Amino acid sequence: MKNIQVKNVSDEVHRVWKTRAAAAGMSLQEYLHRKLTEEAQRPTTAELFERIEHRGGPKLDHEEIVQMIREDRDSR
Incomplete structure (x- = not known):
């Protein structure tokens, strides 16, 4: 197993x-x-898109997905 150390974390x-x-x-x-x-x-999100494309799914970018969600919301 590997170790990870995080420095300079604020008190809060x-x-x-x-x-x-x-x-x-x-x-x-x-x-x-x-x-x-x-x-x-x-x-x-990028890994999910890569998986979808690898499986032959549609190649959608972030803006297309946001637009689809907006259109779906507006149609209700």
């Missing part, structure tokens, strides 16, 4: 994460490990 950010970890009954290290793992398991 550290306090928020420490408080959330305590509320979850976890150490700060355990809590951040879980959050990093969860985030790594979720594909980014």
Whole structure:
């Protein structure tokens, strides 16, 4: 396993994460490990588009998708 070290975190950010970890009954290290793992398991938007295109789906860019969502909302 690899280690990650984050430097220069503000006192406020550290306090928020420490408080959330305590509320979850976890150490700060355990809590951040879980959050990093969860985030790594979720594909980014770009990765999702790549998967869709790889499977032969439509090649849509961000602006086209935003426009489609707006049109759908406006039609209701």
